[in-house]
Amino acid sequence: MDYNQIGILLGICGIAFFGFTLPKVRNPYIRGLWKSGLLVFIMYAALLIFIETRWQFISDYASTYDLNGNGFVDLNEYSEEAIAAMNRKTYGSTIRSYAPLTMAVISSIIGFAYLLSDWAVTRFKNKEQKKQL
Numbered sequence: 001m002d003y004n005q006i007g008i009l010l011g012i013c014g015i016a017f018f019g020f021t022l023p024k025v026r027n028p029y030i031r032g033l034w035k036s037g038l039l040v041f042i043m044y045a046a047l048l049i050f051i052e053t054r055w056q057f058i059s060d061y062a063s064t065y066d067l068n069g070n071g072f073v074d075l076n077e078y079s080e081e082a083i084a085a086m087n088r089k090t091y092g093s094t095i096r097s098y099a100p101l102t103m104a105v106i107s108s109i110i111g112f113a114y115l116l117s118d119w120a121v122t123r124f125k126n127k128e129q130k131k132q133l
Contacts, residue, residue: 003099003100004048004096004099006100007099010044011041011044011046011048014037014038014041015038015041015042015045019038022038028122028126029119032115032118032119033115036111036112036114036115037111039107039110040108040110043106043107043110044103044107047103047106048100059089061085062086062089065085
């Protein structure tokens with residue numbers, strides 16, 4: 001099991017936890033925190049699933065140039081397209097190894113921005129309700 005698959009499982013577990021416990025939360029500020037956590041894990045899992053499926057397509061495309069099935073492009077299978085496909089596969093493997101950390105940072109930043117905006121809206125609604133009374 002590689003890091004992307006572990007990250008996808010972590011994201012699905014986080015979605016399940018926050019999704020099932022969200023209806024039980026009554027405090028609007030804690031509810032905003034729960035919705036933000038749910039958003040973070042949904043984005044994290046969705047982005048990692050996208051990266052994993054894209055990697056699978058790149059890997060399958062590169063393996064079409066391996067005619068004898070030994071895992072390498074031999075001299076008799078050597079062509080410009082085969083080199084481009086193999087370079088894309090090897091370049092993608094370094095990006096793929098950093099994907100869980102990168103996607104965690106990106107989804108956390110977006111989730112934190114959502115949390116701050118949700119708390120601001122909740123605070124504004126509470127002030128408006130107090131003015132009306």
